[in-house]
Amino acid sequence: MNETDLRNEIRAMLVETLMLPVTAEEIGDDRPLFGPEGLGLDSVDALQLVVALDKKYGVKITDQQVAQQVLRSVSTMAAAVTARPPT
Amino acid sequence: MQVSLVTGGNGGLGLAVGWALLGADPKNRVWLGVRSNRESAERLCVESEGRCRCVELEVTERESWAKAVALIESVDGRVDVLVNNAGAAEDGLLATMPVESWDRVLAVNLDGVFHGCQAVLPGMIARRFGRIVNMASLSALLAPPGQANYAAAKAGVVGLTHALAKEVARLGITVNAVCPGYVETEALAHLTPERRQAALMTVPMRRFGRPEEVAAVVRFLAGVEAGYVTGAELKVDGGIL
Numbered sequence: 001m002n003e004t005d006l007r008n009e010i011r012a013m014l015v016e017t018l019m020l021p022v023t024a025e026e027i028g029d030d031r032p033l034f035g036p037e038g039l040g041l042d043s044v045d046a047l048q049l050v051v052a053l054d055k056k057y058g059v060k061i062t063d064q065q066v067a068q069q070v071l072r073s074v075s076t077m078a079a080a081v082t083a084r085p086p087t
Numbered sequence: 088m089q090v091s092l093v094t095g096g097n098g099g100l101g102l103a104v105g106w107a108l109l110g111a112d113p114k115n116r117v118w119l120g121v122r123s124n125r126e127s128a129e130r131l132c133v134e135s136e137g138r139c140r141c142v143e144l145e146v147t148e149r150e151s152w153a154k155a156v157a158l159i160e161s162v163d164g165r166v167d168v169l170v171n172n173a174g175a176a177e178d179g180l181l182a183t184m185p186v187e188s189w190d191r192v193l194a195v196n197l198d199g200v201f202h203g204c205q206a207v208l209p210g211m212i213a214r215r216f217g218r219i220v221n222m223a224s225l226s227a228l229l230a231p232p233g234q235a236n237y238a239a240a241k242a243g244v245v246g247l248t249h250a251l252a253k254e255v256a257r258l259g260i261t262v263n264a265v266c267p268g269y270v271e272t273e274a275l276a277h278l279t280p281e282r283r284q285a286a287l288m289t290v291p292m293r294r295f296g297r298p299e300e301v302a303a304v305v306r307f308l309a310g311v312e313a314g315y316v317t318g319a320e321l322k323v324d325g326g327i328l
Contacts, residue, residue, distance in 0.1 A: 044254060051212045 006078045014074070017052045018045050029075045034068075046071055057081045088114035089218075090163040091309065092155070094146050094203065095173030097121045097128040099272030100222065103298035104170055107306040109135055118159050120144030120173065146173045146199030152206035165214060168309045169207045171200045171244075172222040176274065181235040189236045196240035200247060204262075208255070217260035218309045221248050225268040225324045241266075245320050252318030261317035263308045268324025270296040291326035 001009070011024035020027075020039060032038040034046070049071055053059040059080050061067045070080045091108045095101040096119025105117045105128075117139045119128040125141055132139045142158055145151040159166055175195040177188040200221055211217025223241045230238030245264050252262040269275060269286055275295060278286065287293060301323045307313055308321070322328060 044257065047254075048212055048258065051209045054209065055213050 003078065003082070006081060007074050010074050010077050010081070013052055013056065014039075014049075017048055027074060030073050033071060033073060049077075053077065053080070057084065059084050088112060088116070089167040089309065090116045090118070090159065090165055091168035091170065092118045092120060092142070092159060092166050092207070093170040093172055094120035094144060094199070095222075096141065097124045097126070098172070099298045100267070100270065100301060101170075101172045102127055102131055103302035104172060104305045105131055105139060107299065107302035108168065108170075108309060109138055111306050111310060114138075116140075116163050118142045118155075118163075120146070120155060144173075146171075146203060147194045149202050149206075152202050156206045156210070160210065165210055166207045167211075167216060168218040168220070169203055170220045170222065170305055170309070171203050173199055174222065174224075176234070176237045178233045178237065180233060184236065192236040193240050193243075196237065197243040197247070200244050204247075204251060208260070211260050212255070212258050215259040217255070217258075218313075219251070219260065219262040220305050220308045221245075221262070221264045222305075223248070223264040223266045223320060225266050225322060225328060227264075227266055228320070228322070229328050248320065249318050256317055261308070261313065263313075263316060263318070264320040265301060265304050265308070266320050266322045266324065267301045268296060268322070268327050270298055270301055270323075272298060289327055290324070294325065296323055296325060 007029055011027045014020060014027060015024050018041065034041050046067060050061050050067055053061065061070060070076055089112065093101050093104050096105060101119060105119055108117050109115055115138065119139065119141050121128045121141050122145055128141050132141055142155045144155045156166060173195060175192055177192050179188060204219060221244050223244045226234050226238040227241035227245045248262050248264040255262065269290060304321050304323055308316060
């Protein structure tokens with residue numbers, strides 16, 4: 001899957017998993033997901049994303065600090081998916 | 088149809104809960120978490136015509152939880168309901184309590200619940216549905232002397248229940264605690280006649296509870312109908328507290 005398709009897939013996953021009131025297109029590649037300029041997500045949303053990344057892409061996040069880095073934006077999530085070791 | 092895992096599946100309460108969950112729907116499947124003592128559990132498996140199975144589970148070991156949940160998911164696809172029923176008691180006065188008694192009772196009754204919740208939550212979160220029912224005890228709310236370890240562990244289970252319930256509430260997962268008082272199980276069988284009578288006099292209903300009366304509450308909390316009940320602790324105590 002190319003990088004663009006992966007990011008689009010991740011956008012769609014965000015909207016569906018978190019039941020966001022925005023469209024996938026409104027989530028830019030580098031838009032912060034958390035924090036004051038973010039989408040208003042909280043730690044329970046982060047928990048859902050950690051589970052979804054594992055179920056859908058096999059990305060294992062077991063560390064709070066790693067979670068903060070990976071879940072920063074669509075770009076960082078796509079990078080984590082691309083970087084995962086082959087199974 | 089629900090797939091349930093009941094820990095402490097060989098004891099009186101565990102078996103009663105297993106029966107109750109099987110009876111709630113003819114398609115329900117129940118897994119009884121057991122260790123080396125599994126004779127009664129296996130009898131229930133035979134009587135339930137394949138809808139009930141035993142799974143090896145040592146609740147104090149994370150690896151055991153991972154294996155048990157992986158097995159259930161490979162056979163039945165998911166765990167909808169977790170009943171953290173496994174428990175242990177080693178009574179004694181705190182001042183002279185061996186540290187091993189403290190550690191063991193906390194490990195089984197409280198750490199076991201923590202490990203279990205962690206084992207099943209990813210699947211429940213992914214499916215946006217789950218029921219976690221934690222078997223606490225009236226001792227969590229009204230601690231008798233001689234049970235500092237047990238009461239502390241069960242009070243911890245109630246606190247864990249409250250906190251976790253709030254965390255996962257909007258994910259379709261409810262988390263509740265059941266607090267049984269005196270229930271006719273193997274634990275009560277060890278009481279001397281004098282202690283039994285003394286205990287009975289503290290119960291306004293003047294009788295001990297039956298395992299199926301506790302199991303009925305678990306069945307309700309595990310069901311779809313209890314979808315708005317979360318973070319609760321339901322006493323089943325004949326009116327003591």
